[in-house]
Amino acid sequence: MEDKKAIIIDLDGTLFDSHRAISQYNLDIITRCVSLGYIIIIATGRPLRTVKKRLPQELNYKYLVLCNGAWIVENDKIIYRNEITSEIVINIKEKLISHGFKPAIEAGDCFFTDSPPAPGFEGHYFPLNAYKNIDACKILSYIPDGINKDRIREYIPDNLTITITDDDTLLQISASNCTKATACRKIFEIKRIYKKNTYAFGDDNNDIPVFEYVETGIAMKNATNELKKITKYITVSNDNDGVGKWIEKYILTSLY
Numbered sequence: 001m002e003d004k005k006a007i008i009i010d011l012d013g014t015l016f017d018s019h020r021a022i023s024q025y026n027l028d029i030i031t032r033c034v035s036l037g038y039i040i041i042i043a044t045g046r047p048l049r050t051v052k053k054r055l056p057q058e059l060n061y062k063y064l065v066l067c068n069g070a071w072i073v074e075n076d077k078i079i080y081r082n083e084i085t086s087e088i089v090i091n092i093k094e095k096l097i098s099h100g101f102k103p104a105i106e107a108g109d110c111f112f113t114d115s116p117p118a119p120g121f122e123g124h125y126f127p128l129n130a131y132k133n134i135d136a137c138k139i140l141s142y143i144p145d146g147i148n149k150d151r152i153r154e155y156i157p158d159n160l161t162i163t164i165t166d167d168d169t170l171l172q173i174s175a176s177n178c179t180k181a182t183a184c185r186k187i188f189e190i191k192r193i194y195k196k197n198t199y200a201f202g203d204d205n206n207d208i209p210v211f212e213y214v215e216t217g218i219a220m221k222n223a224t225n226e227l228k229k230i231t232k233y234i235t236v237s238n239d240n241d242g243v244g245k246w247i248e249k250y251i252l253t254s255l256y
Contacts, residue, residue, distance in 0.1 A: 004039060005197040007251075008065075008184055008210055009243060011044040011051070012120070013203035014220055017239045020120075022056060029244035031059065032252060039191055041065060043180040045165065045172065045206055047137065048073060048109050050122050067106055068163060068174055068206050069183035070137035080186055082178040083107075083135035084160070092139055092173060093128070095155050101143070101171075103128070107136035117142070139173040147171055165204045172206070181209035199251070201235075201243050202227060218246050 009015050009030075015022055034040060043065035044051060051064055064073040072080035084092075089105060096103040104113035105128070111117065112131040146168045156162055161174040188198070198214040200207065203223040211217030211230050219228045221237040228234060235242035 003197050004037070004191055004193045006039040006041055006184075006188065006191070006193045006199070007033060007247070008041045008043050008180075008198070008200040008214065010180075010200075010202040010204070010207055011042060011046060011054070013222060013238050014201050014207075015042075015238070015243050016054070020054060023241055023244070025241045026244040027056060027059065029247050029252070033247060034059075036252075039063070039187075039193065041184055041187060043069075043184060043200075043202075043207075043210060045163075047106055047111070053122070063187050065180055065183040065187075067137035068161075068172060069179045069181070070174060072183050072186060080183065081135075082175045082182070083137055084139065084173070084175045085135055086133040088157075088160075089131075089136045089139060092156065092160075096139070096141055099155055101141045101155075104140045104142075105131050105136050106138050106140065107131060107134050115142070137174070141171045142166075142169060143171065144169055163206045165206050179209040180206060181213040184210060185213065201246070203238065218243075 015026060017023060030040060040061055041063045042061050045068045046066065048066055051066060062074060066073060070082055071078055093103045102115040104111060111125040112128050113125050114128045117125060147164050149164060152162060156173060159176045161178050163172040165172060196215050199216045200210045200214045201218050202210060203220040205224055205226055207227055211227065217231040218233040218235050219231050220242050221234060235246040
């Protein structure tokens with residue numbers, strides 16, 4: 001029996017171009033991979049509602065890793081959750097407010113905030129006081145002047161996962177041991193995929209745990225320096241079909 005292979009692909013800045021669209025070329029390449037038996041895992045910081053809106057309907061992705069690993073969706077069904085309990089969410093929200101931050105909460109596939117969301121936000125949102133006692137995928141705060149990485153841990157318990165993305169302007173707080181990598185590892189266990197048969201494409205710091213886990217990580221030309229430092233493979237940018245071009249050259253060409 002042939003070993004199963006997996007390709008993990010981030011969306012924004014990676015598979016999506018600057019207009020948050022997927023080119024026909026990338027679609028065709030990924031479709032070829034699916035036809036050859038590759039398991040495609042979309043792993044993103046986005047929630048379910050915007051992923052479903054943006055992903056082309058003609059591509060039947062079996063697995064979605066959402067909100068940096070808080071949810072795994074298989075065939076439109078949530079099969080795994082790693083969320084922050086509502087009690088902790090309320091505590092962290094109050095701490096952030098007391099230190100001058102403007103928090104937002106992603107919970108139940110809804111977004112709660114009293115501030116204009118970060119650039120690129122899509123969809124509707126609710127006032128922060130509409131958030132009730134439900135567990136949350138993540139707590140966020142957009143700080144346009146940049147986040148002081150050394151001080152942020154003064155406000156956040158050590159057992160929560162902190163990720164800073166979007167050129168150090170977006171703070172993302174997740175549950176303990178909640179990353180794209182931990183969620184992808186769950187899928188590998190389900191599908192019995194060996195690490196040696198895994199690839200990952202990404203561009204931002206929330207992709208670092210995935211790159212550290214898979215056999216082959218491929219950073220986009222437009223990726224952060226932190227991500228580029230941990231991989232020997234760098235493809236062209238998301239606006240130049242970097243995902244599809246690398247797959248065609250290094251995966252598909254070797255099959256023929």
